[in-house]
Amino acid sequence: MEQVIKFGIGFVTGRPNVCKVINNTYERLINQFKDSDKKVELTIFILFDLGYQFTTRIDFYGIIPNVYKDIKVKYITPEDMEEEKKKLIGREILTKQETELFFGHGHAKGRNTLMYYAQKSGMDYLLFWDDDEYPVAVIKDEKTNELMWKEQDNIAMHLKYIEDADVTIGYHCGYISPIPYVELNKDIDEELFKDFIEGISNEAVSWESVKKKFKENGGITYADSKIANGEGAYVQKDEGKGNWVSGSTLCLNLKHLDKIPAFYNPEGARGEDTFFSVNLKNSKIVKVPVYHFHDGFLKYTSVVRQKYPKTLKKIKATDEEVEQRFLKASRGWIKYKPLLIYVTEQEHYKEKIKENYEKLEKSIPEINKLFGTDVFDTLLTDLKNYDKNVKKNYNEFISTNEIWNKLKNI
Numbered sequence: 001m002e003q004v005i006k007f008g009i010g011f012v013t014g015r016p017n018v019c020k021v022i023n024n025t026y027e028r029l030i031n032q033f034k035d036s037d038k039k040v041e042l043t044i045f046i047l048f049d050l051g052y053q054f055t056t057r058i059d060f061y062g063i064i065p066n067v068y069k070d071i072k073v074k075y076i077t078p079e080d081m082e083e084e085k086k087k088l089i090g091r092e093i094l095t096k097q098e099t100e101l102f103f104g105h106g107h108a109k110g111r112n113t114l115m116y117y118a119q120k121s122g123m124d125y126l127l128f129w130d131d132d133e134y135p136v137a138v139i140k141d142e143k144t145n146e147l148m149w150k151e152q153d154n155i156a157m158h159l160k161y162i163e164d165a166d167v168t169i170g171y172h173c174g175y176i177s178p179i180p181y182v183e184l185n186k187d188i189d190e191e192l193f194k195d196f197i198e199g200i201s202n203e204a205v206s207w208e209s210v211k212k213k214f215k216e217n218g219g220i221t222y223a224d225s226k227i228a229n230g231e232g233a234y235v236q237k238d239e240g241k242g243n244w245v246s247g248s249t250l251c252l253n254l255k256h257l258d259k260i261p262a263f264y265n266p267e268g269a270r271g272e273d274t275f276f277s278v279n280l281k282n283s284k285i286v287k288v289p290v291y292h293f294h295d296g297f298l299k300y301t302s303v304v305r306q307k308y309p310k311t312l313k314k315i316k317a318t319d320e321e322v323e324q325r326f327l328k329a330s331r332g333w334i335k336y337k338p339l340l341i342y343v344t345e346q347e348h349y350k351e352k353i354k355e356n357y358e359k360l361e362k363s364i365p366e367i368n369k370l371f372g373t374d375v376f377d378t379l380l381t382d383l384k385n386y387d388k389n390v391k392k393n394y395n396e397f398i399s400t401n402e403i404w405n406k407l408k409n410i
Helices: 017-031 078-090 096-102 107-120 154-162 190-200 207-217 254-259 272-277 301-305 322-344 346-371 375-388 390-407
Strands: 004-013 039-048 071-076 125-128 136-140 147-151 167-175 250-253 285-295
Touching: 004 017, 004 107, 004 154, 017 039, 017 071, 017 301, 039 107, 039 154, 071 078, 071 107, 078 096, 078 107, 096 107, 096 390, 107 125, 107 254, 107 272, 107 390, 125 154, 125 254, 136 167, 154 167, 154 250, 154 285, 190 207, 190 322, 190 346, 250 254, 272 322, 285 301, 322 346, 322 375, 322 390, 346 375, 375 390
Parallel strands: 004 039, 004 125, 039 071, 167 285
Antiparallel strands: 125 250, 136 147, 136 285, 167 250
């Protein structure tokens, strides 16, 4: 009897855009296995959060009937979660407090919930996919500056490598960062902007990477043509800098659950992939040559419909809604900065936090001036509050993984 590979695709979402992504990519997903000798069964898991953009359930039920012909779709509703939590409490597997810490909405809890349901549904593998990403690479011709768009076999490429790995992670192109493009020393003082970026920086955001993106392509990341053509997979090594992965184009081998940690972020923060990565020291991670185009400002939703622009614009601070997007990202980052330092550099914790606070105190007035506002002052309050609660958050981080270990084999 032919073995069926059960492959899950997980969307933790608060935006109805997820329906457009699924409706416009499902044929491509199926076609990736048309000529394959493997029998692959796809299941899409959707965990929707109605509080994120004050949506209704109907907003997330816009998946067209054709999708259901070849792909299973599993919605995880609030009722599903409540029922599951009651079962786990009743069977004395978890306490009520533990279910509240592990299950729910938000960046980490949402991923944990999907991971649990995928495991429970018998999935072999689970690929996390964000609702503002499309399986296509954008390549810029260095001589002519023309853009070339290449569709990506995202599921097939992960499947090719995940069978012999614990975790696979793909690449992103497009608008990876929510940091808007600025002309250094024209729009903003470079030294002060550097202080700000270093103040909010983390394992994924550094001043060097931000400045390089500004100088080379106006804040846009273009795909490498070799990688977009499926060349160059490699085993990712720590080398003392951390074995970091991102939360999307992230595929987990659920047959190797002992090598798969839980996600965690402090309440209201980001960093779910960061604290997942911290516990990957003994896991085999393969960097897979496949791209997702990240439409971080939702300016190019036409890309998912194969309507490809001839140019990509710089996203500037003056653009509508950019201020709130950047503020939200900055707050999400600064709220997990104390825990990141505590986990990775505990012996230097106090001096690092003090240094961060001073950089922000000095640079925030310049950021406020750039946007013509004073809202970025809140970052100083955020840093103080999350510094004060760092030990509580650290204990929750440890507890979340202990809970996941209880759930792995039930």
